[in-house]
Amino acid sequence: AATSGTSSAVVSRSGGSVILNAVGILSSQHKLRSSSWTGLRPGAGVSQLSKTDGIHVCREVLETHGLVRAAAVDQSSVTTGAPPPPPAAPIKQESDVRISQVAKDTMTIRGRCMDRLKYEVEYGLKRGTTNNSYVIKGTNSTALIDIMDQSFAEAFTKTLETAFDLSSIKYLVLGHFSPKRVESLKILLQALEKKGTSIEIYCSNPAAQLLTKLLASDTLEKVYKLKTVRAGDVLDLGGHELQFILTPTPRWPDGMCSYDPSTQLLFSQKLFSAHVCEENDYDIGGVDVYGEDWRFYFECMLASSPKQTKAALEKLDIVAQYSKPSYKDRKGVDVVKEDMKFIFSTVLSAFNLPISKGMLAGSLGDKLVTAAICPLHGPIVRSSLTELVREYGVWTYEKLKQSEEATVAVIYASAYGNTTALAQAISRGISKAGVGVDTLNVEICSTEELVASLQRCSGFVIGSPTLGGHMPTPIQNALGVILCDEYAKKLPCGVFGSFGWSGEAVDMIEQRLKDCDFNLAFPTIRCKFKPTEATLQVCEESGTDLAQAIRKLKLKKRSEAAPKFTVASNVEQAVGRVVGSLCVLTARSGDAESAMLASWVSQASFVPPGLTIAVAKDRAVEGLVLVGARFVVNVLGQNKSNAVAKQLLKPFLPGENRMEGLETTVASNGGLILKDAISWMECTVQSRMETGDHWVLYAVVDSGKLEDDTTLTAVHYRKTGARY
Numbered sequence: 159a160a161t162s163g164t165s166s167a168v169v170s171r172s173g174g175s176v177i178l179n180a181v182g183i184l185s186s187q188h189k190l191r192s193s194s195w196t197g198l199r200p201g202a203g204v205s206q207l208s209k210t211d212g213i214h215v216c217r218e219v220l221e222t223h224g225l226v227r228a229a230a231v232d233q234s235s236v237t238t239g240a241p242p243p244p245p246a247a248p249i250k251q252e253s254d255v256r257i258s259q260v261a262k263d264t265m266t267i268r269g270r271c272m273d274r275l276k277y278e279v280e281y282g283l284k285r286g287t288t289n290n291s292y293v294i295k296g297t298n299s300t301a302l303i304d305i306m307d308q309s310f311a312e313a314f315t316k317t318l319e320t321a322f323d324l325s326s327i328k329y330l331v332l333g334h335f336s337p338k339r340v341e342s343l344k345i346l347l348q349a350l351e352k353k354g355t356s357i358e359i360y361c362s363n364p365a366a367q368l369l370t371k372l373l374a375s376d377t378l379e380k381v382y383k384l385k386t387v388r389a390g391d392v393l394d395l396g397g398h399e400l401q402f403i404l405t406p407t408p409r410w411p412d413g414m415c416s417y418d419p420s421t422q423l424l425f426s427q428k429l430f431s432a433h434v435c436e437e438n439d440y441d442i443g444g445v446d447v448y449g450e451d452w453r454f455y456f457e458c459m460l461a462s463s464p465k466q467t468k469a470a471l472e473k474l475d476i477v478a479q480y481s482k483p484s485y486k487d488r489k490g491v492d493v494v495k496e497d498m499k500f501i502f503s504t505v506l507s508a509f510n511l512p513i514s515k516g517m518l519a520g521s522l523g524d525k526l527v528t529a530a531i532c533p534l535h536g537p538i539v540r541s542s543l544t545e546l547v548r549e550y551g552v553w554t555y556e557k558l559k560q561s562e563e564a565t566v567a568v569i570y571a572s573a574y575g576n577t578t579a580l581a582q583a584i585s586r587g588i589s590k591a592g593v594g595v596d597t598l599n600v601e602i603c604s605t606e607e608l609v610a611s612l613q614r615c616s617g618f619v620i621g622s623p624t625l626g627g628h629m630p631t632p633i634q635n636a637l638g639v640i641l642c643d644e645y646a647k648k649l650p651c652g653v654f655g656s657f658g659w660s661g662e663a664v665d666m667i668e669q670r671l672k673d674c675d676f677n678l679a680f681p682t683i684r685c686k687f688k689p690t691e692a693t694l695q696v697c698e699e700s701g702t703d704l705a706q707a708i709r710k711l712k713l714k715k716r717s718e719a720a721p722k723f724t725v726a727s728n729v730e731q732a733v734g735r736v737v738g739s740l741c742v743l744t745a746r747s748g749d750a751e752s753a754m755l756a757s758w759v760s761q762a763s764f765v766p767p768g769l770t771i772a773v774a775k776d777r778a779v780e781g782l783v784l785v786g787a788r789f790v791v792n793v794l795g796q797n798k799s800n801a802v803a804k805q806l807l808k809p810f811l812p813g814e815n816r817m818e819g820l821e822t823t824v825a826s827n828g829g830l831i832l833k834d835a836i837s838w839m840e841c842t843v844q845s846r847m848e849t850g851d852h853w854v855l856y857a858v859v860d861s862g863k864l865e866d867d868t869t870l871t872a873v874h875y876r877k878t879g880a881r882y
């Protein structure tokens with residue numbers, strides 16, 4: 159009940175609990191005990207160099223690279239400047255592998271884990287995850303699409319053996335391959351060897367190289383043949399002609415999607431994935447149930463490489479197959495196709511997004527008309543197909559726009575994924591602060607790309623693993639390019655990397671940059687082997703700090719260039735009066751109108767100026783503030799609120815005019831502006847979130863005015879948090 163317009167501090171721990179501290183006028187003048195209070199400091203949880211005994215190191219190396227099963231890691235070998243972290247929550251391994259039919263001749267095998275996966279490092283995974291793989295049975299042969307990671311290694315092959323005749327599987331299509339999947343692959347190949355049969359593996363060139371390297375010491379060459387896929391290659395299974403689309407990103411240079419025109423299924427590997435495990439195989443409940451998971455996955459995994467994501471979306475050229483059967487109008491025009499054409503051409507072109515070439519040509523027939531997207535993780539996307547494809551376009555566009563303002567080049571190499579995980583977390587922190595990210599995995603990008611990125615970036619970070627006491631050659635080359643770049647010296651930058659015991663690479667990079675007077679913006683991040691959640695948090699926050707420093711510099715430059723005494727705009731002044739204020743919300747739709755007294759009103763965003771407003775589900779006005787609706791928020795003044803509050807709190811008959819007797823004018827959006835309001839804002843509802851007995855609206859302020867800058871805002875103090 160004391161959280162009306164007071165300053166608050168938020169702390170979140172990995173368990174997900176959040177503490178809100180309401181700070182009164184007096185205590186807000188005292189500095190918050192932020193570091194000792196949260197127990198988190200810059201560098202907390204980050205390993206510093208430590209020597210550990212050889213046996214322990216060997217075991218860690220093997221575990222980290224998936225060569226032995228993980229055992230409890232001895233925390234005492236990790237030296238940090240911070241107090242020891244709280245014991246990690248026990249990993250609940252409620253998992254299973256199950257099979258179901260997706261389409262004609264097509265089955266999905268899903269490894270499901272309701273909790274965290276043992277080997278996952280880079281991701282929240284608070285709602286579990288699934289590893290999806292698919293089997294397509296053609297008239298000539300059967301293909302397996304993708305394999306599971308080591309968490310399901312044995313269960314995967316066992317399930318396959320139970321449900322199918324292993325010797326009938328002639329092809330394995332790997333849309334993605336990583337060290338985490340080696341164990342699964344080996345177990346599968348061993349089972350095939352026992353059956354005296356072999357398999358042809360279809361994958362991209364980077365996946366083929368990695369696979370060859372990781373299986374080099376095994377004696378399984380006779381069991382498999384590698385086929386490196388080129389753009390446009392097709393695999394004919396008899397009745398199912400699989401088409402391959404290469405979709406590399408810096409994080410997954412081996413990315414490859416497959417499309418089966420006969421079932422209209424798109425096997426999208428990491429794209430359109432989500433780390434979530436529900437009972438259903440499909441996206442039942444759509445965006446309401448999975449929206450946050452898809453968005454979070456995109457933010458963590460793809461937001462840092464919008465150029466490559468855009469390229470992948472363009473190549474995929476997805477046209478969602480309408481779930482309604484197609485029908486023609488009186489003129490013989492296919493109504494459903496025209497609907498889809500409208501969605502794609504208006505929505506996507508408005509945002510300058512990838513538009514299906516098939517759509518523009520007016521033909522839907524031969525492009526990737528898709529009935530469902532079958533990703534590597536999370537639900538099969540069927541009911542939300544159109545929305546998700548469109549959202550991917552919008553999110554990608556937003557990230558590209560951010561990049562136009564300012565970008566940070568995230569330059570790294572990683573042999574086993576640990577430095578990648580750090581890079582990803584730093585990128586997320588940068589992206590969160592509204593700055594674009596240009597991810598450069600130097601193992602696959604050219605020197606020209608690196609030079610071009612350095613020329614346009616506003617800051618950079620560089621990360622490396624230590625291998626054989628050194629940084630890998632591509633990082634040495636990249637560092638050489640950076641050190642020669644005079645302009646780069648002025649940019650805020652940072653260093654990070656994963657190591658095993660001595661960590662020379664990170665030290666060398668840091669030292670070389672310091673020697674050349676580079677501007678290191680955050681303490682160097684050193685991580686021993688696999689990053690913990692605390693380390694990833696440090697990375698994310700370091701990325702955010704770097705991005706904020708860049709934004710401040712830009713704003714400073716802009717304000718230096720602008721005339722000295724700039725006055726806040728009308729809207730900014732009006733929004734400035736919103737402090738958990740007592741307000742009157744008025745809305746109109748056609749000839750229906752309503753109003754309510756609102757005290758749970760908060761500013762929610764600067765750009766665009768936006769508010770959140772909680773509306774009880776049973777309020778009369780609720781039906782007039784759906785997404786897209788327009789309304790007016792009137793902020794009441796301290797000594798002018800009584801009469802208005804009295805009027806709005808009295809009982810009303812259905813449809814009765816709630817504003818009767820109050821002096822108002824009509825706003826341009828149809829809502830009412832109170833004569834006595836100290837400020838008013840015309841708003842549009844952008845989204846609604848269901849929160850128990852209330853809806854929380856997020857609305858963008860379209861226009862507004864501060865009418866009275868001397869009267870203080872009225873605030874409603876409540877005796878209890880159980881009612882208004």
Ligand SMILES: Cc1cc2nc3c(=O)[nH]c(=O)nc-3n(C[C@H](O)[C@H](O)[C@H](O)COP(=O)(O)O)c2cc1C
Pocket residue numbers: 219222571572573574575576577578622623624625626627628656657658659660661662686687688
């Ligand atoms: C072949 C090999 C050599 C390594 N040499 C070193 C080393 O000299 N010093 C060190 O601190 N760590 C060394 N490590 C450990 C790696 O730096 C560590 O596994 C790190 O997490 C790898 O990062 P990445 O996953 O980004 O490739 C070595 C690991 C391997 C596999």
